Amino acid sequence: MIIAIDGPAASGKGTLGKRLAHHYGYRHLDTGVIYRAVAKALLDAGADLTDEARAVAVAMELDPEKFGNPALKTQMVGEAASVVSAIPRVREALVNFQRQFAADPPGAVLDGRDIGTVICPNADVKIFVIADPKVRARRRTLEARARGEEADEALVLADILKRDERDQNRAIAPLKAAPDAYLLDNSHLDIEGGVRAAIDIVEAVRAGRQRV
Structure with missing residues (x-):
């Protein structure tokens, strides 16, 4: 089974996907981390975030072992990732990686912003997560402060x-x-x-299919 989780409510979404994957014994991929990894590599190299050729080269050489780097969660990297993710060739380079992850057994939960529409349009279950922007800003500010970072809630909201x-x-x-x-x-x-x-959503879908 493939479960796709999308939506603008980024704060807490990755945790939701991870917990859902654990519940069903599936693998989990926070696809936003992939774009953050590309963005961080470009930032570290002092490269232009809109340099398509450089960004594609980085995307083709990603090391999944580095996806757990806490630095990928910073607001600066998140803003840069949004810029990088808008580059068509970067998205193309990362599509196969994501689809292969989804296809491998025993099942997978992927969360991002285009999983149910582009990466896994045939996913068994698609969940679109939303939340009030002010609530999201508050949550993200608290998360940043918990990591020891300074965070201005108004600026976080503006960024969101x-x-x-x-x-x-x-x-x-x-x-x-x-x-x-x-x-x-x-x-x-x-x-x-x-x-x-x-x-509850996943179980409702499974129950519905079992009745067919």
């Missing part, structure tokens, strides 16, 4: 709104819900509540 607009209006793989995606609003849910809601 800017990124959402950019991702929703990009020409390639814009952020949008797949027609058959289930909406999950976690504005007022903690992570436990979000996980339970996601499991």
